[in-house]
Amino acid sequence: GQNIDQPTEMTATEGAIVQINCTYQTSGFNGLFWYQQHAGEAPTFLSYNVLDGLEEKGRFSSFLSRSKGYSYLLLKELQMKDSASYLCAVRDRGGGYNKLIFGAGTRLAVHP
Amino acid sequence: DGGITQSPKYLFRKEGQNVTLSCEQNLNHDAMYWYRQDPGQGLRLIYYSQIVNDFQKGDIAEGYSVSREKKESFPLTVTSAQKNPTAFYLCASSMQAGANTQYFGPGTRLTVL
Numbered sequence: 001g002q003n004i005d006q007p008t009e010m011t012a013t014e015g016a017i018v019q020i021n022c023t024y025q026t027s028g029f030n031g032l033f034w035y036q037q038h039a040g041e042a043p044t045f046l047s048y049n050v051l052d053g054l055e056e057k058g059r060f061s062s063f064l065s066r067s068k069g070y071s072y073l074l075l076k077e078l079q080m081k082d083s084a085s086y087l088c089a090v091r092d093r094g095g096g097y098n099k100l101i102f103g104a105g106t107r108l109a110v111h112p
Numbered sequence: 113d114g115g116i117t118q119s120p121k122y123l124f125r126k127e128g129q130n131v132t133l134s135c136e137q138n139l140n141h142d143a144m145y146w147y148r149q150d151p152g153q154g155l156r157l158i159y160y161s162q163i164v165n166d167f168q169k170g171d172i173a174e175g176y177s178v179s180r181e182k183k184e185s186f187p188l189t190v191t192s193a194q195k196n197p198t199a200f201y202l203c204a205s206s207m208q209a210g211a212n213t214q215y216f217g218p219g220t221r222l223t224v225l
Contacts, residue, residue, distance in 0.1 A: 042218050099170075105154065
């Protein structure tokens with residue numbers, strides 16, 4: 001079957017570092033995405049990993065280990081505006097079509 | 113500015129009525145998608161379209177219908193057959209089906225009274 005797990009909620013302090021984990025089980029893995037979604041708004045693209053390793057983009061980094069079915073999103077120098085939900089999504093090519101399977105999201109609260 | 117627009121932002125419907133949600137994109141993307149988002153759950157795919165005049169059912173298509181008569185437009189109709197239609201509906205597009213990144217519209221929150 002297909003399954004994506006990520007923590008429901010996390011809290012962190014402004015200026016700190018937080019790591020949001022995502023584990024997945026899919027039959028035809030073909031890439032992993034992280035999206036940020038503020039309440040009531042559209043998800044916005046943060047990062048994409050298809051090969052093992054770390055991808056860095058400013059304050060945000062994303063890591064992938066395909067053998068372990070594991071990814072994390074690392075947020076550095078946290079700001080209040082980083083309070084949002086973070087969605088892990090796996091692209092799965094089962095059925096002859098690349099479709100995105102989303103986790104339920106991790107709601108991050110950043111406190112002063 | 114290029115992007116995806118959805119209208120209306122908020123929609124109220126009485127039970128037993130059909131309602132159509134609009135989605136328009138000017139990104140010249142071939143593929144478009146409709147998702148439903150419920151509290152505590154991931155986005156679930158309702159329908160997708162890889163090209164004009166073609167569309168396929170997603171994981172939860174029952175009670176919904178779509179059309180793709182123009183490349184720019186992919187309206188979603190929520191019919192009275194949908195048992196639990198109250199949700200946040202998101203439209204997305206990508207350059208091609210299965211392409212790297214899907215871009216999302218601002219969403220429509222549908223409430224059935």
